[in-house]
Amino acid sequence: MEESDSLNNVLISNPLPDDNANQTLNNKENSNDCEPEPEESEDELERKHFQRIVNAFRSYKLHSLKRLYNSTKYISSLSPHQQDLLKGYRTHLDQVRVAIEHNYEIIKVIIKDVAHLFQNADHSEDIKVISSEVNMIDMEKVQSIFKQLYREWSVEGKDERDASFKPILDEIALRYPEDKVDKPNIQILVPGAGLGRLPYEIARRGYSCQGNEFSLFMLFASNFVLNKCQGVDIFKIYPWVHQYYNNLKSYDQVQMVRFPDVNPCDIPEKVDFSMAAGSYIEIYNNLGTN
Numbered sequence: 595m596e597e598s599d600s601l602n603n604v605l606i607s608n609p610l611p612d613d614n615a616n617q618t619l620n621n622k623e624n625s626n627d628c629e630p631e632p633e634e635s636e637d638e639l640e641r642k643h644f645q646r647i648v649n650a651f652r653s654y655k656l657h658s659l660k661r662l663y664n665s666t667k668y669i670s671s672l673s674p675h676q677q678d679l680l681k682g683y684r685t686h687l688d689q690v691r692v693a694i695e696h697n698y699e700i701i702k703v704i705i706k707d708v709a710h711l712f713q714n715a716d717h718s719e720d721i722k723v724i725s726s727e728v729n730m731i732d733m734e735k736v737q738s739i740f741k742q743l744y745r746e747w748s749v750e751g752k753d754e755r756d757a758s759f760k761p762i763l764d765e766i767a768l769r770y771p772e773d774k775v776d777k778p779n780i781q782i783l784v785p786g787a788g789l790g791r792l793p794y795e796i797a798r799r800g801y802s803c804q805g806n807e808f809s810l811f812m813l814f815a816s817n818f819v820l821n822k823c824q825g826v827d828i829f830k831i832y833p834w835v836h837q838y839y840n841n842l843k844s845y846d847q848v849q850m851v852r853f854p855d856v857n858p859c860d861i862p863e864k865v866d867f868s869m870a871a872g873s874y875i876e877i878y879n880n881l882g883t884n
């Protein structure tokens with residue numbers, strides 16, 4: 595892969611359909627057709643899967659605004675007196691709309707260069723296939739990317755990160771102390787790496803590290819953070835804007851956070867840092883037998 599515009603040497607090989615792809619793409623059990631359909635090649639499945647996920651990202655704004663529109667429509671159906679009582683809520687819904695529109699701007703940059711995300715696959719044709727069909731599960735995964743960005747790459751997510759990443763980082767420091775090992779020669783694998791913060795933290799401490807992830811939702815977003823973000827707090831997002839219930843205050847829904855809280859390029863030079871795409875079980879199956 596030409597990585598001329600990549601800041602870290604991050605990515606990426608062996609994309610495998612995930613995210614219920616097989617469920618959706620191979621769902622022949624419900625078919626009434628008695629003729630056996632020709633088997634789709636793995637390549638074809640992968641391409642369709644890629645198209646599906648890109649289109650889920652593209653549908654974010656329309657889908658999220660539709661939910662908002664339903665609330666606005668409901669308020670409009672109330673009596674003038676009731677509507678007057680809900681004036682503040684209307685203003686809040688306006689803020690929700692602005693937040694969704696802003697999140698969509700981030701989505702556009704996340705999916706901008708995904709056609710060339712993988713070293714061993716060109717998806718230029720796939721991104722030209724536009725479809726507004728999207729299933730709820732995929733849409734929830736797109737929306738959850740904003741919460742994951744908050745968790746992994748914002749100042750506000752620090753407590754959550756510390757609770758899960760710190761014990762791992764402490765253990766690594768204990769097992770491979772600087773005075774006993776040549777840190778770049780220690781190779782650490784992080785399966786299920788999400789948006790790459792844990793592998794980044796390990797690499798930043800001087801160890802070589804590969805993150806592994808099989809979800810294209812995560813891989814698109816981690817590619818954006820790790821390869822395209824240069825600097826601190828350059829983007830803002832509204833992670834909770836899709837959460838209409840269980841908010842203590844209306845403001846909680848439209849709270850903004852910035853990311854990334856650290857510069858993702860900030861990795862020591864000698865360190866080998868990469869992300870590998872695909873299922874952990876398949877990619878590393880033969881490790882240890884060689």
Ligand SMILES: C[S@@+](CC[C@H](N)C(=O)[O-])C[C@H]1O[C@@H](n2cnc3c(N)ncnc32)[C@H](O)[C@@H]1O
Nearest residue numbers: 785786787788806807808809812872873874875
């Ligand atoms: C609970 S999330 C954790 C993400 C991140 N490490 C964090 O702590 O925020 C688990 C991640 O593992 C990924 N995952 C699950 N099974 C996997 C597999 N077999 N191979 C690669 N990634 C996998 C999921 O897509 C998901 O992003």
